[in-house]
Amino acid sequence: MKKQIANWGNYPAMEADEESFVFEEQLDALVDKDVSFITRGNGRCYGDASLSERTISTLKFDKILSFDTENGVFECQSGITLDQVLNVIVPKGWFLPVTPGTKFITIGGALASDVHGKNHHVDGSISNHVVEFDLVLASKEQLTCSKENHPDLFEATLGGMGLTGVISRVKLRLKKIETAFIRQKQIKAANLQELIGLFEEYKDYTYSVAWIDCLKKGEHFGRSILMLGEHAKLDEIPPDQRPDALKLPAKKQITFPINMPSWVLNSLTVKSFNFLYYAKNFKKEINNIVSYEPFFYPLDAILHWNRLYGKSGFVQYQFVLPLSEKKGLIEILNRIADEGLGSFLAVLKVFGNQESMISFPKEGYTLALDFPVRKGLLEFLDELDEFVLKYDGRLYMSKDARMKPALLEAGYPGLKQFKSIIKKYNPGNKIRSVQSDRLLLTADS
């Protein structure tokens, strides 16, 4: 049955057939049909990566298969969301080894985008913690992939945007925690120079990320708040909390029912940033203990906050530039401030070293910010692409809805090898998305 679908940015939107499965044999039958498809998780990528005229949804394929609470090894079907995983593992003293800024993504989506978290510089991306997974190929054949078994498919699937096959079963190594709390430190930086110095100074912190106010120019260019965190040890939390140290935080959620005009969002984010920044009780530095939810998932408390961007949707632009290219970072931020098209907040993070075939992270600075879709935006983003190209950067496919194939090719040296693996395991491009066609990864030739 056709229905209207779009991912988190609500751009682009399209009509699609969505089919789902509960059992593996149903998946085989769906893959066997003679119509091309893309696998879809929870639609939390921003652009067109999990869009296609036919999508196979994994959301009903969400069972937990085993959980070794001694050694922290967790095995599940790919459609389970991180939210559900946390509900089971946190009370037993374990945490996700890597988590993106939302818990509403599936494990399959986490692998297909090879997601990174605030701890990339310490723990790498999720691929570092995958023991093995099962992959159902376009031919229906099922292979178990790990660093040892089918290493080519293992690598090409992690970050491969669903193009190698359907990830069906995943086995992950978890991270041990003593409490469900985070020992948080927030530091104000007056400008970008100071922020970069702080990142360097605090690089031993497991979690770090900064919010930058993109509107400030001159002396205050890059005004920002750096947020650092460590999983709190039992003796670091208040004594009265200790008996319930691993208790899940209470669920409070607000839903945004309707699309808002986009100015609402900008004035809201600016207000909240300024509030944080100028609030009297916000000293240069704050140290406190918070639950993991607000630390990792500040926006998840507002379900469907994407609707704040209005009907036409938005694009998230996320790039990474090598550490040596601070100049590029400054140029891009300046360009964005001049144009005034973007949201006023950008998220900055430092990636540690990572070499992979098709994953996004590589050592450097990564910056993400949202742009409401409006006239002139696409041209402007093309212009930003020029900077990214010039400074040897790359864009994140999971956020992308518009880049040109040439930028992908320049940014990802492993692309050639990736393409040849797709050719081998996905001949005839049975598995294809709007994005993969646009980026000529599955173009007919």
Place this chain on the structure above:
Amino acid sequence: METVLVLGATSDIGIAIAKKFASEKYNIQLAARKPELLGPLQSDIQIRYNVECSVYAFDALIFHSHSMFFETLSPKPETTICIFGTMDDEEDAFNNWSLTQRMIDTNYTGAVSILNIAARSYLKNKKGTIIGISSVAGDRGRASKMIYGSSKAAFNAYLAGLRNKCFKDNVHVMTVKPGFVYTRMTENMELPALLTSTPAYLADVVYNGFARKKNVIYIKWFWRYIMLIIKSIPEFQFKKMKL
């Protein structure tokens, strides 16, 4: 901890109901004609909810196997939930007796066969609950759901009779009449969002009805009034309508 038997555990509604009762700390027995599919659901329930969960083979159409099936359940479930059912294309069924018979035998005969057995055991112990997932389609016969609707109408009458029969012996029977539910059965149908529930929502309502010992529940609740209106249309008018 009490145990709940879920008959038809491979269905979307069955899965949702099993999870809901497990989350309320009931041990779960999953029964289906393809038990080999139920390993993942079994581990999921055990790990997520910390309850016991076992798997049994059960085919509603093999009537003579039912007493043996109930016999082997260990422990005996305090609650039996009958969820299985089939809905074939009505025109196909009208033209093909074997399809008609299969719908009747699954939705009515098979259900009566297994629930008689469960009810006898409950009456003996003077304790137990039976829940039957029927359908609003059983409330009034109409062309587009002629066979399916009549099998559910028969099931409704059976459940009402059983409720009456068992009441004095402390055995409770609840009839569940869903309107539309998003499941495999309806995946290719265009359903009005307002009138349609998700299996998880249905499971919550079934659990609440069970906890409050309700007799007949509609899901969503306003289906009760929709069906009241539909039932009130005089037959001479109803027969001319396209429904």
